[in-house]
Amino acid sequence: MEPILAAIVGREHEQEVLSAFVAASEGRSLVLRGDTGVGKSALLDHVADLAAHEKHRVIRAAGVEAESELPFAGLHQFLYPLLSYIDRLDDTHRGVFDVVFGRSEGTPPSVMTLGIAVLDLLSLAASQKPLLLVLDDGQWLDASSIEVCGFVGRRLTGSSVKLAVGLRSDLASGFDTAALPHLPVTTLSEKASEQLLDMHHPGLDPRIRRLVLDEAQGNPLALLELPPYVRGNRSARGSGESFGYNGVALPLRLQHVYGARIEGLGEAVRAELLRGALDGVAAGTTAGAVRGARYRMKDADEAAACGLLDIDPLNGDFVFRHPLVRSTAVQIATPNERRAAHASLARVHRDDVERRAYHLGASTVDPDDEVAAALEAAAESATRRGGAQTAVAWLTRAAELSESHEERSRRLGDAAFIAGHAGRLDQAQQLIGADSTAGRTDSPASVVASAYVALYEDGDVRSSQHQVLAAIESLRDGGGPNEVLTRLVNLLLAINQYAGDATSWERAHGLIDSLGDLVSPHSRIYQDAWGDVVRRGAGVHERVERAFADLGALDPWDISRLSVAAYHVDTLSQYRPHLQRIVDRELETGALVSGMTMLHLIMLDQIAVGEWDEADRTGRRGLELMTSHQHTLFAHHSKAYLGLLAAMRGEVERARELQASVDAWARPRGIGFLTQIADAIGTAAALSEGDYEAAYLHAIGITPPSAFEPYAHQASRTLLDLVEAALHTGRSEQARGHALAAQQAGLPEISPRLALVTYGALAMTATDPAEADRCYDRVENHPAGTRFPFELARIRLAHGIRLRHTQGRKAARPPLTLAAEAFERLGATTWTERARAELRTTGTPAQASTAHLAALTWQERRIADLAAGGLTNKEIGQRMHLSPRTVSSHLYRVFPKLGISSRAALRDALGKLRDEQSV
Template identity: 80%
Template sequence: MESIVETMVGRESEQEVLSAFVAASGGRALVLRGDTGVGKSALLDHVAERATAEHHRVIRAAGVEAESELPFAGLHQFLYPLLSNIDRLDDAHRGVFDVVFGRGKGTPPSVMTLGIAVLDLLSLAASQKPLLLVLDDGQWLDTSSTEVCGFVGRRLTGSSAKLVVSLRSGVPSGFDTAALSELPVTTLSGKASEQLLDIHHPGLEPRIRRLVLDEAQGNPLALLELPPYVRGGRAERNPGKLFGYTGIPLPQRLQHVFGARIESLGEAVRAELLRGALDGVGAGTAADRTRGTRYRMRDADEAAACGLLDIDPLSGDFVFRHPLVRSTVVQMATPNERRAAHAVLAHVHRDDLERRATHLAASTVDPDEEVAAALEAAADFATLRGGSLAAVAWLTRAAELSESHEERSRRLGSAAYIAGHSGQMDQAQQLVRSGTGSGTDDSPASVIMSCYAAFLEDGDVRSSQRQVFAAIESMRDNGVREPDEVLIRLVDLLLAINQYASDETAWERAHQLLDDLGDLVPSHSRIYQDSWGDVVRRGAGVHERVEHAFAGLRDLEPWNVTWLCVAAYHVDTLSQYRPHLQRAVDREVETGAVSTAMLMLHLIMLDQIAVGEWDEAERTGQRCLELTTTHRLGLFVHNIQAYLGLLAALRGQVDRARELQAVVDAWARPRGISFLTQIADAIGTAAALAEGDYEAAYLHAIGISPPGTFQPYAHQAPRTLLDLVEAALHTGRTEQARQHALAARDANLPDISPRLALITYGALAMTATDPAEADAMYDRAETHPAGANFPFELARIQLAHGIRLRHTQGRKAARLSLTLAAETFQRLGAPTWTERARAELRAAGASPLTASAHLAGLTWQERRIADLAAGGLTNKEIGERMHLSPRTVSSHLYRVFPKLGITSRAALRDALGKIPGDQNV
């Protein structure tokens, strides 16, 4: 067939724009948008030819409607030809591609992480030869690939890579919000239409020529395809109504044209076309041909002869002349014909889990357990890759094809469970009703979803707790003997509810129930059991167990990743797992477990608060608050408000802190959500300490736990250890303060978490009457390896140490500790604490401004890196703690050395310790 590009008419302005697009220096992206058949593909051919003439490397891809739910299916088309360059990337980016291509293990990357890796790969490839990526039918690209392409397209400036995408008007696409430059592709003018028609179909009699021009309405594909249809006698019956009736859109009229040709073919050829159409033949790339991932149509010369197929010049394979031919073939087939074609394609893709499952599902009518199992496996795989929405659809279809009522109910329960985590509460409830046949059924699956929804949406811990307890006990009493996913989900839900209820009686009942279940409770749930309830009495060894669980990260569903991170938070080791959360959260917000993603954001915020990234924590909290409010999840809304209130209290924003405290307490207390009322009390404690109102601080602190003990199942009791001790000391309650510090030591809090070790040593130092014990405990706290990870607590201990030194050893001895405390409070943005430390510095005879002069040149990040390096950590270890690359850490240290007047890493510790003291001699 003659190339449309060779005879393209009426497209001078579009060709000029595209030629300039290719010739322009630097990277950029462009979207061509127009109706079906208007000539977008011809313009893509034109830009590809221009780029080839300009010595660009051209890689082409196309969206395939049948693959629009397969994560990264479209991106693979672009990246496969560039695989040889991936090994030249650094380890981090190479690892990202290994996960995407299934060559390695790990959590699927977020849009940002993968987008940055793709940008680096494109820049590397384009450094050898300018690169043009051409995407046809972008509206059918899968969601994951669309997001990455949009991210990359906005950031190509500065590289030698370009991206051009064609989209069909009227079909929603992720590119609609990608903010890429657009070039509208409209119909041809009357003069251009006549010219194109006369070039391809000269000698038409005037009446037929006018009829074609009227019907085509400037659409190039119609101008090319209608004349043979008319010549076949179709217009002789009713020239005024070429298609038998009027008012239908042009694409449907063109389908009549192609349909007439398809009807003329033999049965075997039509079957071959259908198999090709259902597998997206003609939409793939050279990479697809190399890998053999597309069905290869054979013995279809008859279809090529009547203009339905072309021959691919590179492979010699049959390809559809236009996407509309492909869709017409599918629409004309009977349901039985489509099912037969899907069955063949399922065999062709027998080694591809997701494609095989998709075709099996479409080929099957009657219940079939093998097909249902294949769909369930594909759903599991999709869930691990952040495709929870696709997983729900596959599990629902698997349930429809299940051979037994039990399997159908189980799979619908799984679909409902994932839908619930994806923020689709209404759909989850509907799926449960489908599985049970009743909206009021008390089956375990129904209990899971009804209680999960009531718990998240309205904070209903009391009735939810009763129902979940009853469901688990019923399964136990009915003799469940094998591990059961419904039972596990009930157990995990019970533990989550118990965490928020924080009720000792309920927890003890839960421990007894889980002991009865024995090995039916998996190791992950045992970690939640020991960390979410009473970490003081059950938290020893949890850190190691969490670390071991993360070793099997590839097999963890997103909610288990998140729940393990909750356990890590309770033992203050969340920082080492924050990269997993950051990689996953954007992906889950878009196409995965939305509810889980909100908890991921919440955990990221908590870690940012802990490590002193308070501005970032505020932004993360606000983003999470917007999401939770939009999805009307009342528990999460008030959970986020509680920690935003705590952050405000730490920063001395006491009015805002108390306002949020009141909101959280008023909502949580009537519902019996002690987890949140404890945080409300912690807000009151922190706000009072910030103001210096130690009496109020003490009263708030003992509301969480009385001095000398750590109230069972009160998660804030160990966390507010330092608060209670400080408030007690400042109000003359030295005996209570000492009693509480000793209780922390006797409870072995230092063995549970690094933060608890730090504040336990600090509390023992503050309350010690023996000078030798005080010095030893202060030294143990201030040199603790985890100190840099908890800067606010460390600064408070340094402030207390400085005050003690001023009173016991003189003003000079106090200046170093006081200066370090003032520096930290200032960097954190805690003005009331900063002023308190500066006042002590003045009392010690030093000017705070002078004392800070040498260190003021260090940014907060530089100072934290310097502290960690001074503690003996390698660049790699520092990078893991601060979520930076070793190269970035090295660059920061390169800037730190001259600021401190040193030339080696070995001099860091002395430089950081001596500068303030030397200044204040």
């Protein structure tokens, strides 16, 4: 029958050692050494259970600190259950025990004399069944008992007696020199820690779970006991004294582990430990995640000697032995001691904006405008580093310390604004509610928070638009530029972008224009790019580029909004590296809403440049994130883009499911931006299926032919769709009119993609062969052509079909081959089939395009072409926004696909393949 043992997590090696220990045929000793709470007692229980299952007699003892000065107190625990065997010993050994146990007077025996007597007693007791002695907390055993146990433990070979001892590694003990075999019991791995925590505390809030894991650092006792105290600590904290790091609330059992030793230190050393703990020495979880060089503790050898500190081997600095030491140092300090330590640290970090302000805020009790201003500056710095959540805490504290009602109100409004961008809409509302000086709930600052909630959670563009317009009107005559006014203007522009309503846009333009210089230059960019790029987009890409020149001064929401403007004029690719560098940071602790917008933008650029698999992954990641945070508007926005991508790939069923979901949610709410994308999904899906009549009807639902509906975001984006659908349904006049309308509207000057598709539309609809050739040449030679592979492939397909009819099959093969391969690389299955069918009509077998080139991804093909042209890895990386190392990795995969082994052979290999295609 197997032993019934409690589950022990992450101790496979230790369990193997203990199993071998019990199974050994002769006596032996083993010392388990580790920190407090690391699980030594659980392992001793495990070995006792194993031994009991193997028919051993088990005798247990435990060191007790209060008895550590009583001679033989520990040995008595072991021997008392064996008293019945003492009478069977010879007179000499029996006399030794009588003296030790006080049953007779006499000279105390030597260690050797007593040890030999104990060995005889144990051998006698083990003569009938094996014996296991288990000693826990051996460090508290009295010195006399330790000496005897060490003597006996070294001489168990040949007997049926085993000895297992548990010791704390941070306290000295006589067992340290006993020369007994030992088994180190270390902390649990990260994986095992997570498993243990989830087993005993399932369903923890992710932030609390992470905090417990960081604080416990693999200590099982901490993992088991911290969660309820951390939850209580977080929910009970308010402001004032709770600002700054107050330590993780520890149960008494954990607090006692290090508390007594800290309290036993001298006053100066305790103060030094407190300063180190409050400044985050030795990593861990400092509130506010302040940055910069941490405090260096000095003259703390006393703390190191008693096991509270270690020495960093790299720089020789004192570091805390465990995060629990730091929490204990803070928790047992008085509020006045903590404030004094923070004040001292503020002086130490006088040149660090964030760290100084953090400590000033924690050291100050009464209102102080200088401290409040320092916290406000620190919050601005933190926001730009991706610490929006930290900035909210610092601005809230700044408001508490403000001397005037006006400054308190302004700072609470700033905190609410950042909380809204951080995805904490409830907190934003609470902060506005805390502003009792406003006297009403419809102050301009409160409108920012409430309108964000209405827009992003509910998609309520109508009521949020009404609120914001009224708030802007109330501030119009309020003096100079105003931060709240700027936020309201930007929010109004975002609302109108989603509404997509011409009347609302015209009203907004009139109001914003009436504000004159009160409107920031960035807001003017958003105004021109987001509403009607056909009529207002000229020159926007240069303005965006100038704004990005000072990237370090931009807040995350500025970066995301400027990137949205870049998307509207199709220059997003050059800014995508910025988004990719910061998106994870913003999603973790920063401006969550901006991070979500960045995910949308990254997906859109991945679609544009042909990275469709990556785009699908980005879209799914964004959808999951937005759904989990209840950002319903953004979730449907992601569904719309995923549907559009599915339609382009020929995944028509999935595309239409997503289209229906988006349309059903967005249309009743009047969110024209999303309903237009839903119509674009229908257009793209119909084109993928070759249902040109349906495609045409969807396309003219966005904008009529020969015109670009004002404020219709998708009107210019579906230019090629409408023209192609019209041509295939015999509406050549409407197709030509639409292409000419694009040219007359100046679309080629607005964006590189619009230039490409405008020239393509003009070429496809031209009745003059010479004009068609000129326009197709402009497409082929356009510097941005390869940045938009799907549009380029569609134009090449149309060009190939035209050449087959006008110049013969051979002339048609090159553009048709390039189109087919591009569609195949993209994964546009129905478009690939169409291009292959056209190739077959030219007499080219279906698989005549080279297998090697077909095996290359779009990115690999582009890199190969650039490398064949003589560009270095660094130059290629700059063009494609990749690191030189990534370029090198791609080339390493390209060479075997092309059957070559060096860069020098690239040009010939690619040239040979293109020649084969043109035959």
